[in-house]
Amino acid sequence: MSDIPATSAATLPDDVLVSVRGLKKYFPIHAGWLKRHVGNVKAIDDVSLDIRTGETLGLVGESGSGKSTVARLMLRAYELSEGQILFRRASGKVVDISALSDREMRPLRAEMQMIFQDPYSSLNPRMTLLELVGEPMVIHGNSNRGEISDRVAELLKVVGLRPEFLNRYPHAFSGGQRQRIGIARALALNPSFIAADEAVSALDVSVAAQNINLLQDLQEQFGLTYLFITHDLGMVEHIADRVGVMYLGRMMEVAPTEQLFSNPLHPYTEALMAAVPQPDPRGNRTRKRVPLKGEIANAANPPSGCSFHPRCPYAQPRCSAEVPALREVAGGRQVRCHFAEELSLVGAVA
Amino acid sequence: MPPERLLELDNVHVHFPLREGLVKAVNGVSYHVNKGEVLGIVGESGSGKSITARAIMRLLPKRAVAPEGSIRFRPRSGEQYELSALDRNSRAIRQVRGQHIGMIFQEPMTALSPVHTIGTQIMRTVQLHKGLSRAAARERAIDLLAKVQMPRPAQMVDAFPHQLSGGMRQRAMIALAISCDPSLLIADEPTTALDVTTEAQILELLKQLQSELGMAIIFITHNFGVVADIADRVSVMYLGRMVETATVDDIFYAPKHPYTQALLRSIPRLGVDQGRRLPTIPGMVPDPFSVPSGCAFNPRCAHMVPGLCDVTVPPEKMFGLQMSRCHIAEQFAAVQEPAHV
Numbered sequence: 301m302s303d304i305p306a307t308s309a310a311t312l313p314d315d316v317l318v319s320v321r322g323l324k325k326y327f328p329i330h331a332g333w334l335k336r337h338v339g340n341v342k343a344i345d346d347v348s349l350d351i352r353t354g355e356t357l358g359l360v361g362e363s364g365s366g367k368s369t370v371a372r373l374m375l376r377a378y379e380l381s382e383g384q385i386l387f388r389r390a391s392g393k394v395v396d397i398s399a400l401s402d403r404e405m406r407p408l409r410a411e412m413q414m415i416f417q418d419p420y421s422s423l424n425p426r427m428t429l430l431e432l433v434g435e436p437m438v439i440h441g442n443s444n445r446g447e448i449s450d451r452v453a454e455l456l457k458v459v460g461l462r463p464e465f466l467n468r469y470p471h472a473f474s475g476g477q478r479q480r481i482g483i484a485r486a487l488a489l490n491p492s493f494i495a496a497d498e499a500v501s502a503l504d505v506s507v508a509a510q511n512i513n514l515l516q517d518l519q520e521q522f523g524l525t526y527l528f529i530t531h532d533l534g535m536v537e538h539i540a541d542r543v544g545v546m547y548l549g550r551m552m553e554v555a556p557t558e559q560l561f562s563n564p565l566h567p568y569t570e571a572l573m574a575a576v577p578q579p580d581p582r583g584n585r586t587r588k589r590v591p592l593k594g595e596i597a598n599a600a601n602p603p604s605g606c607s608f609h610p611r612c613p614y615a616q617p618r619c620s621a622e623v624p625a626l627r628e629v630a631g632g633r634q635v636r637c638h639f640a641e642e643l644s645l646v647g648a649v650a
Numbered sequence: 651m652p653p654e655r656l657l658e659l660d661n662v663h664v665h666f667p668l669r670e671g672l673v674k675a676v677n678g679v680s681y682h683v684n685k686g687e688v689l690g691i692v693g694e695s696g697s698g699k700s701i702t703a704r705a706i707m708r709l710l711p712k713r714a715v716a717p718e719g720s721i722r723f724r725p726r727s728g729e730q731y732e733l734s735a736l737d738r739n740s741r742a743i744r745q746v747r748g749q750h751i752g753m754i755f756q757e758p759m760t761a762l763s764p765v766h767t768i769g770t771q772i773m774r775t776v777q778l779h780k781g782l783s784r785a786a787a788r789e790r791a792i793d794l795l796a797k798v799q800m801p802r803p804a805q806m807v808d809a810f811p812h813q814l815s816g817g818m819r820q821r822a823m824i825a826l827a828i829s830c831d832p833s834l835l836i837a838d839e840p841t842t843a844l845d846v847t848t849e850a851q852i853l854e855l856l857k858q859l860q861s862e863l864g865m866a867i868i869f870i871t872h873n874f875g876v877v878a879d880i881a882d883r884v885s886v887m888y889l890g891r892m893v894e895t896a897t898v899d900d901i902f903y904a905p906k907h908p909y910t911q912a913l914l915r916s917i918p919r920l921g922v923d924q925g926r927r928l929p930t931i932p933g934m935v936p937d938p939f940s941v942p943s944g945c946a947f948n949p950r951c952a953h954m955v956p957g958l959c960d961v962t963v964p965p966e967k968m969f970g971l972q973m974s975r976c977h978i979a980e981q982f983a984a985v986q987e988p989a990h991v
Contacts, residue, residue, distance in 0.1 A: 362845040362846075362847060362848075363816075363845055474934060474935075475695075476934060477934075504694040504695055504872060504935075505694065505872060505874070505913055505916055505917055506694065506912070506913060506916050506930060506931040506934075506935075507694075507934060508916075509916035509917075509918075509928040509929070509930040509931075510930045512918070512928055513927050513928055513930060516926065516927065531845060531846060532918075533846070533920055534875075534917065534918040534919050534920050535918050537918065537920055537921075538918035538924065538928065539918075561920065561921065571847065572846060572847065573920065574850075575846040575847045575849065575850040576846050576875060576920060577849070577850070577853065577873070577875035577876050577878060577879035578875050578878065578879075578919065578920060579874035579875045579877075579878050579902060579914065579917055579919060580878055580902065580919075581878040581879075581898045581899055581902050582899065582903075584878055584879050589850065591847065591850040591851045591854050592847040592850070592851075595815055595817055595818075595848065596845075648920040648921050649920065649921035
């Protein structure tokens with residue numbers, strides 16, 4: 301059951317590039333020496349989300365909230381348990397990729413790419429930049445060596461690396477440069493959609509800023525659509541047009557960035573924003589900061605009702621009894637809280 | 651040392667002779683920590699912030715050489731140690747570690763022993779340094795776990811590190827570090843691997859323990875938000891040198907070094923519109939074999955004065971309690987407004 305009624309298969313509103321509906325991912329738990337199936341880890345439990353063409357959708361939440369799993373499901377890197385993933389191809393045709401076989405999926409992979417967090421483990425140390433960045437082209441049937449090496453040189457230039465680096469190995473590069481190699485590889489097949497999973501989280505402050513600017517330039521230049529996953533709220537406020545907040549496999553709130561930060565509707569969003577220490581010592585001294593109690597619950601044994609209720613300062617009896625639905629409220633915003641209208645929550649922006 | 655001093659570093663050097671050349675990881679660092687204060691040390695990777703901390707603990711890699719500099723330390727007990735003269739395995743340094751200086755690390759999973767319960771690890775430390783019996787040590791371990799707000803301390807004392815979440819492991823490590831009431835706690839990126847909500851809890855806990863136990867903290871981080879939250883004074887490091895040291899307010903609202911200013915501008919901040927592009931620092935941190943001559947920051951600096959900055963190393967200039975290692979630091983003296991507005 302999806303909260304947002306799915307329209308008939310394979311149609312999308314004109315401005316939407318990717319849409320997931322009622323997405324679920326359960327990992328089975330096996331126990332005992334017979335390895336019997338005793339339960340499920342509900343990593344993703346009913347997530348619906350539209351990403352519009354050309355926008356950056358930020359996804360935030362604590363570790364274990366399922367943000368990376370959503371991205372991996374959208375690219376079919378994991379098999380989904382239930383749900384629909386609609387994707388508008390470059391040709392304009394909308395396909396439901398959730399049901400495609402690996403072979404059918406292959407041409408679509410050129411259009412959907414991913415950038416990873418760790419620039420050290422995501423690049424094969426035994427491959428040169430030419431091989432690393434050129435590999436997607438080889439896989440997608442280009443065997444013209446000259447063409448590939450021209451294209452790789454061009455891509456390196458696009459991401460701000462020198463084309464002469466073609467025959468070097470990743471170890472010769474710093475973390476920020478490696479991240480750019482990963483970006484060049486993601487761009488190799490002219491995708492329209494890129495999922496960036498904590499793409500700048502491992503980098504130093506000054507390098508992260510450079511790479512964020514690069515991602516924004518590329519978005520403008522190639523008309524890219526981003527799913528930008530991060531735990532850095534300052535970063536997401538800077539780069540995202542809209543933000544989704546996840547907790548324990550569920551989407552708690554989706555809103556345009558400005559509205560989310562000035563006027564959060566879900567208590568978890570408020571708590572997340574309050575937890576971020578600001579580079580502003582005077583502000584920190586005056587700001588009321590009540591740290592969120594406890595830790596994210598175990599997804600194998602989630603709390604009843606609203607999964608956030610054990611940590612929620614506004615919880616009422618109804619919250620532990622009834623699972624709130626992700627519903628539309630005023631201003632086209634979505635929130636999964638029984639009391640969204642009654643609470644007046646404090647944002648990070650005055 | 652003045653009476654309020656706990657730790658004083660004077661012109662500390664740590665070099666690594668490698669096949670490719672000499673790496674001056676720490677190149678003349680001087681700072682002090684007073685009793686009961688929190689000194690934040692910020693810098694990008696490779697700036698030497700962690701190596702300096704390890705030099706204090708004498709936990710440097712074996713191939714490191716420390717050609718000059720002195721590190722003096724006077725814990726609550728009153729005796730004075732010349733840490734820089736101690737051998738990494740000497741009896742004296744083993745007394746200082748654990749007993750007078752506690753240390754917590756970024757990754758508790760690799761810092762704690764995976765094959766001993768957290769209780770055992772804490773008990774060994776207090777049995778060694780405080781001479782407690784097994785039973786008394788176990789009592790103390792449970793008390794310490796309660797003090798770091800570990801839920802159900804009497805049961806958790808028998809838990810192995812892998813059974814705990816990241817935040818709980820970090821609490822266990824803090825319990826271990828404070829087990830002997832140290833005068834100084836060195837915290838090396840203790841919240842970097844944690845979620846913001848857990849980070850806020852750990853910072854709150856550290857602040858509370860600090861005021862309760864009256865210990866000083868050296869807090870190493872690359873996160874300006876964290877340092878603004880916890881530090882009394884802040885030092886900024888770049889390529890093995892301290893470029894600026896000041897009170898936390900002066901660092902954030904009146905920085906006198908172009909590197910500090912540029913770093914502060916490049917952080918995306920909640921609620922501050924920084925335009926579509928983030929201001930960045932051009933180029934990248936040079937590799938340690940080819941540190942620029944003169945001021946190490948000069949090739950990336952917007953205020954670089956040719957013939958001066960690329961020739962001579964700037965001296966440490968003092969403005970009251972604020973130190974800036976910049977030739978033209980006077981020029982920034984008038985800045986009173988926050989650098990990011």
